[in-house]
Each structure stands twice: as structure tokens, then as C-alpha cells.
Amino acid sequence: MLKWHEHLYVDESICDAGRIRDRLNDNRLTPGVYLLTLSNNPDNLMEILPAVSLKQKAARDLCPVIFGMAGSKDSAIELACRILREVYAETGAFGIDDYLKNR
Secondary structure, three states, X not given: OOOEEEEEEEOOOOOOHXXXXXXXXXXXXXXXXXXXXXXXXXXXXXXXXXXXXXXXXXXXXXXXXXXXXXXXXHHHHHHHHHHHHHHHHHHOOOOHHHHHHHO
């Protein structure tokens, strides 16, 4: 089962986030959807993953908490920028992990 953040950021290009979330939890193919997750690499703030990559068991098992969903790669990049601006405006830093825990 995938791990989802309680307050999921959803880009306006996503029509029915609940349905897509259910499809992903059921390990069904969801082309054109991109997910934002915290990065396991300490040099990165977050990762943008195509949802289709979660069809691979290894990727699915290693997937960190998902906190964002977008309908295209460009939309995912814009959503990541919006989140970073929000985090910085609220905290004065780029600690996304701490911000999401306290949100």
C-alpha cells in the first residue's frame, strides 16, 4: 500500500484525485499522472515520479510518502515550485519534511 500525506497537494489539471489515488493503491496503470514525494537523497528536496513507475514492485516498495499529484510533468514542476514558495514563506527555510509533519 502506498503512503499518502493527509493534506495532498493536487494540481488543477487533476479532475478526480480520489479516483486516481484508488487506482494507484490498487496498482492499476495511471498514465500521465506525476507524483511528488520526499527524496531519499539528502541532496534533493523532493522527487517527481511518473505514476507508471509504481507498477514496478521495487519502486512501489521504496516509494516515500506522496504529498503531491499533477496531470503532467510541467504541472508537477509548477506544483513543486508552488509548494517550495509556500514552505519558504511560512518557515523561512526549505524544510519540506518538517513543514509537512507540522501542517
